[in-house]
Amino acid sequence: MNYLLGAFKPACNISITFSDGKNRKQVPMKKENGQTALVPLFHSQDTISGKVCIEPYQGKKVEHNGVKVELLGQIEMYFDRGNFYDFTSLVRELDVPGEIYERKTYPFEFPTVEMPYETYNGVNVRLRYVLKVTVTRGYAGSILEYQELVVRNYAPLPDINNSIKMEVGIEDCLHIEFEYNKSKYHLKDVILGKIYFLLVRIKMKNMDLEIRRRESTGAGANTHVETETLAKFELMDGTPVRGESIPVRLFLAPYDLTPTHRNINNKFSVKYYLNLVLVDEEDRRYFKQQEITLYRLKEDASS
């Protein structure tokens, strides 16, 4: 019985440790089973180094045709499950074919790795970085071990960052002018602005500002678009009169946002919109949507 069980068990335990694992920042990441786990955080141009430790179980030996570690950047479409598009793939051979009898440690290093895209977990698409250790065996199947990592890339302060200003209305019914102080916000930013009422002939219940994320995947006829409302922030309660100006102050920090992604590897895009919604007393909605660009600012540089 023991023998049988032993036959299906992997013959060894593989662990991956990072050389700066203790100091490296870890961020929570949602796993496929819904639980969150802490995952080390990397940035583009970081050197990824560490050790792979292979430890056969007691009294076993591992015969293999070579040991390698790969750094993979993958895009996975959920509607096309199982198909990964690797946009980054780096390999380090750790061992020539042979046998491992006892615990064996292999150092590895990927120096200044280019990781152009951020880790992203969307509705229909996932972009992830993973370290994959493969102990290649001919007949018994290779032994694999994965280590997820999160990549975040900082963007510089944009050179041009105009405010968004617009006058919209429905003739003889509602006429407003709104203004957001910027068109590009970093993830901990605060949206300031105001809504100026030029004409009010409807009875309003309230006015909300929504943050919407539009994720489009695929290309051409296969494009899938998914829109989520990530934030619903009430700006006004009741009906204003002409000339009233309502302040906007929305802190982005509490919401789970990512930077705007435009056409990542021709596979997907993620865009953000501010949607100003006026709801009248008959629950009719009047809205105007404006795209904003989100970017990640280096933490200590954020204001």
Added chain:
Amino acid sequence: MIADGSEDEEKWLAAGAAAFKQNAFYMQRAIDSNNLKDALKYSAQMLSELRTSKLSPHKYYDLYMRAFDELRKLEIFFMEETRRGCSVIELYELVQHAGNILPRLYLLCTAGSVYIKTKEAPAKEILKDLVEMCRGIQHPLRGLFLRSYLAQISRDKLPDIGSEYEGDADTVIDAVEFVLLNFTEMNKLWVRMQHQGPAREKERREKERGELRDLVGKNLHVLSQLEGVDLDMYRDTVLPRVLEQIVNCRDEIAQYYLIDCIIQVFPDEYHLQTLDVLLGACPQLQASVDIMTVLSRLMERLSNYAALNAEVLPYFLQVEAFSKLNNAIGKVIEAQEDMPILSAVTLYSSLLKFTLHVHPDRLDYADQVLGSCVKQLSGKGKIDDTRATKELVSLLSAPLEKYNDVVTALKLTNYPLVVEYLDTETKRIMATVIVRSIMKNNTLITTAEKVEALFELIKGIINDLDEPQGLEVDEDDFQEEQNSVALLIHMLYNDDPEEMFKIVNVLKKHFLTGGPKRLKFTIPPLVVSTLKLIRRLPVEGDNPFGKEASVTATKIFQFLNQIIEALPNVPSPDLAFRLYLQCAEAADKCDEEPIAYEFFTQAYILYEEEISDSKAQVTALQLIIGTLQRMQVFGVENRDTLTHKATGYAAKLLKKPDQCRAVYACSHLFWLEDRETIQDGERVLLCLKRALKIANSAQQVANTARGSTGSVTLFIEILNKYLYFYEKGVPQITVESVESLIKLIKNEESMPSDPSAESFFATTLEFMEFQKQKEGAIGERYQAIKV
């Protein structure tokens, strides 16, 4: 329908309160375990109950108060959190993550309060941020309560002078700006309530607005409490801004309430110095605003201020308060053509009171006010609105009360013109008020001119007014009125006989035209007053200035004759009769024989023609005898005529005892101790004998009529007369006659008689015994009498 509504409301309130309580409980638990995140979460949920639109202001207030209490706890918790190292800036950001605006803003205000307390940022910045952010609530009811909360928590944190939050960057200007802004926004919301919802609920809405007005007014109160709001600040910033808001909101309820609020919360001194600004705003208000009440209150306040602080009066002059007010009122009245008369009168009444308090020395002001009032009333006819009448009476009473002196009021030429507009009944009341005022203050009215003016005022009780009396005046009231007029006459007095004569002439003129009913009340005091005048007349030939006195006794007596003549026609012969006698006496003093004789003649004529009641006759006769006895002026002939007549009257009295008494009284007419010429013992005896005879027959009458002997009282009375004249030494009264009379009485005494007569007789005898003991002539004469 409505009942259902309120029932539902109770239900909603109960539901809201329950949910509220539950979240408050969780919040408290989070606070107890120092869990900021949960505390924020549950407090936001708790505050979400305030988002309801279903409650009336009253019920909403209930919920709001609960929230207020809970937020105090939260504020303490925030404070503790910052002490534990939580950055207040972060906290200030954290509370703004709430998705719903109303809870978010309540939390923001609470956090803001803590933020100010930590002094990590200038108070003004935070206050400005809060008041701006609150714009997000445009719903009137919720907005008002939110801003009211803001006002409440910021009250002790304003960077006022002397406040701990006053820093280099924060000045009182910021505090004022903040409150003004909050006030403006609240007022806008409050006004907006009026225009929301269906027209049929207008009444309910107005009621609800009434309930909410104090929330708005509170801001003005806060402003008035700021140390830093001094006169300059008030004049240059606060007042113009507040007035601008009031005028521009163009809402009747708000304008009325807020103007009144300004008047009530800010110091009088400020009002005084900014009077033209405040008044300038009045005509700009909506036509339907009750400016009258507002202005009245303003003037009332200013008058009280002046009354309590005499030292501020110069300021009133300096700023020309009166003319400003007067102008303003003129403008307001002009602007509102169809203003009810009541309002106008109220306004003038207040202005008058103000003038009286502030410029007591400026009668012309008061007169001016009355003049404007007349102008306003003219063309409106008599006032028939009872409230307006009341107000007019109050207006007219004001000068009287103030000056305590009708004389001053009489100088107001417009005063009687105003009185003209009262109805008859009220005129009477007014007149009584005036008279009472005179009496109360013992005001002497010293010139005929003033008297004339006064009577013009009190015409109501002096004359039957022109119009037919619709209402029968209550007899008691009438008497009381006329009595007061009688009293009044004695207050019209001048030491100078000439002027005094003029006064009485004026009185005569008024009284004689005043209708017959009044004469019997008014003539006697007038006569008495005139008689007093006679007594004061300088003795003829004793005029040191050699000036021909224009007022002579003769003239006055003629005057008296004229006025008394009016009386019998009233008819009040009784009164006239007495007055004639009094005049006669006065004439006697003045040595005016023909006049005295004339008066007596008049009295006799009255006695003969008008006095028919036997009892009255007795009394009248006694008066005649008494008066005649004292008269000195008559020559023998005249006196004889009069005495003879009197004795004749005496004999003609109906009842025997009356006859008897009258006759023996006549005896006095013939013997005057100090006058040699009138000592006619024969006729004295004759009278007494006649009296005895009558007494006898009286007894006989009694005997035959009732079968019992009458009283001996009459005899004893006659005995007393005998004794009197015996004592005086009338030769015709002899010892024998006295003795026989005593015997006669004693005989009568033996019969059963009444005890009063017995004791009367005993006393008489005792008296005789007593006189016997006396030394000298009297004693001797009595010794002679043997009893």
